[in-house]
Amino acid sequence: MTVSMDSHNTMPAVVISPRAARRLADGFLWVYSNEIEGRDDPGAPVYWCRFMREGRTLATGYFNRHSLIAGRAVAWGEAHDLKPLLEDRLVSAFTRRLTLENGSSARIVFSEADLLPGLVVDFFPPFAVLQSSTAGMDLILPLLEASVPELIERVFRKTLQGLVLRCDSAVRRLEAVDMFRRVVFGDSAAMMRAEVAEDGVRYAADLVAGQKTGFFLDQRENRRRLAAFVRGIPSGRVLDLFCYSGGWGLRALKEGVRHVTFVDESRDALDLVKSGLAANGIDPERAELHHGDVFDFLARQQELYDAVVSDPPAFVKSRKNLPQAIKAYQKLIRMAWRRLKPGGMLFVCSCSHHLSESEFLNLLAEAVAKEHGLAHLVYRGGQSQDHPVLLSMPETSYLKCLGVRKLAAA
Ligand SMILES: C[S@@+](CC[C@H](N)C(=O)[O-])C[C@H]1O[C@@H](n2cnc3c(N)ncnc32)[C@H](O)[C@@H]1O
Numbered sequence: 278m279t280v281s282m283d284s285h286n287t288m289p290a291v292v293i294s295p296r297a298a299r300r301l302a303d304g305f306l307w308v309y310s311n312e313i314e315g316r317d318d319p320g321a322p323v324y325w326c327r328f329m330r331e332g333r334t335l336a337t338g339y340f341n342r343h344s345l346i347a348g349r350a351v352a353w354g355e356a357h358d359l360k361p362l363l364e365d366r367l368v369s370a371f372t373r374r375l376t377l378e379n380g381s382s383a384r385i386v387f388s389e390a391d392l393l394p395g396l397v398v399d400f401f402p403p404f405a406v407l408q409s410s411t412a413g414m415d416l417i418l419p420l421l422e423a424s425v426p427e428l429i430e431r432v433f434r435k436t437l438q439g440l441v442l443r444c445d446s447a448v449r450r451l452e453a454v455d456m457f458r459r460v461v462f463g464d465s466a467a468m469m470r471a472e473v474a475e476d477g478v479r480y481a482a483d484l485v486a487g488q489k490t491g492f493f494l495d496q497r498e499n500r501r502r503l504a505a506f507v508r509g510i511p512s513g514r515v516l517d518l519f520c521y522s523g524g525w526g527l528r529a530l531k532e533g534v535r536h537v538t539f540v541d542e543s544r545d546a547l548d549l550v551k552s553g554l555a556a557n558g559i560d561p562e563r564a565e566l567h568h569g570d571v572f573d574f575l576a577r578q579q580e581l582y583d584a585v586v587s588d589p590p591a592f593v594k595s596r597k598n599l600p601q602a603i604k605a606y607q608k609l610i611r612m613a614w615r616r617l618k619p620g621g622m623l624f625v626c627s628c629s630h631h632l633s634e635s636e637f638l639n640l641l642a643e644a645v646a647k648e649h650g651l652a653h654l655v656y657r658g659g660q661s662q663d664h665p666v667l668l669s670m671p672e673t674s675y676l677k678c679l680g681v682r683k684l685a686a687a
Contacts, residue, residue, distance in 0.1 A: 439463020
């Protein structure tokens with residue numbers, strides 16, 4: 278089913294509870310399935326709708342009968358025409374990025390934080406990747422596929438040469454929608470061998486079949502902190518754990534560090550690192566690429582490093598498995614800590630919303646204490662600015678990066 282773009286005819290009504298109505302008014306965009314009190318049934322499980330309470334339209338958004346997050350609001354009040362509403366949202370989101378990165382690679386739409394729940398758009402000039410994670414956003418894909426290139430041209434003054442649709446993230450299972458990916462237009466081969474520039478470093482990226490949207494843009498500002506640290510240790514050695522395309526390690530090499538060891542269990546990821554080394558003209562002798570499990574690697578490794586970065590996938594999938602995930606983070610941090618020289622820096626990251634920064638800090642402190650270590654906390658970072666946090670929706674905050682310096686034992 279596609280939704281009518283010209284919805285002069287009124288959208289179906291979804292009646293929500295007083296609590297959901299209050300939260301909506303406070304800027305929380307989700308309505309849970311147990312907060313739905315009644316609804317029109319247009320015959321489809323997913324549809325764009327008006328969220329109502331006591332005969333008043335509170336918001337416009339979409340409804341999915343199969344999802345626990347049954348409703349997501351896109352605008353407050355009634356929208357008579359979806360196309361101008363969505364285009365206004367896109368233009369506002371794009372414009373907010375203009376001052377950030379001066380038109381270089383950036384996340385130009387970040388879902389709920391940009392009041393476009395379920396939609397991500399990453400811009401890797403001259404290509405873009407559009408990711409829908411909800412059934413409601415899927416309904417308006419034809420509109421988005423047409424508008425995004427046009428509005429990128431208008432706002433960034435750049436002609437898009439290719440657009441990839443990535444509807445393949447695991448969260449789609451919660452929405453009961455299939456996973457798929459599609460090249461909307463452009464040269465697939467070129468987009469599978471794309472190059473992403475960040476602060477002068479050239480990274481290889483597969484925008485069609487690589488992880489997520491092809492590159493982890495959210496660590497940009499944290500990598501800058503590593504860059505600042507390694508500038509002071511030109512003869513240093515860095516260990517990049519869970520390296521993917523080498524976001525951290527290539528940055529360190531480009532800053533002049535002597536050697537980086539990259540570790541990832543994905544061969545495709547290590548191939549991207551190899552291409553990144555070549556793209557930046559870095560002598561391959563300055564890098565070691567280790568294919569395998571990080572825990573196994575750390576268990577066998579004897580070498581000490583000046584900086585260790587640990588950027589694993591989310592260990593906490595839900596609040597329920599938090600205790601188990603905390604144990605896994607602590608094990609990882611303790612093993613990484615043992616590979617660090619005195620004076621060295623350890624950067625540890627967690628990309629799970631379910632683990633708060635203070636919980637992460639506590640588990641880090643505990644892990645260091647269990648190693649009888651002493652450390653200064655010298656850096657607290659989060660997701661880069663093109664992934665803004667909507668204050669009324671803490672769910673939009675997910676990435677934490679803590680940097681500690683190892684002190685020689687007292
Ligand atoms: C969040 S991504 C890392 C992003 C990367 N650091 C960057 O800045 O672009 C997590 C990476 O960990 C890898 N991975 C997941 N589990 C692993 C494991 N147990 N051992 C080694 N690599 C693993 C995945 O293949 C993926 O490349």
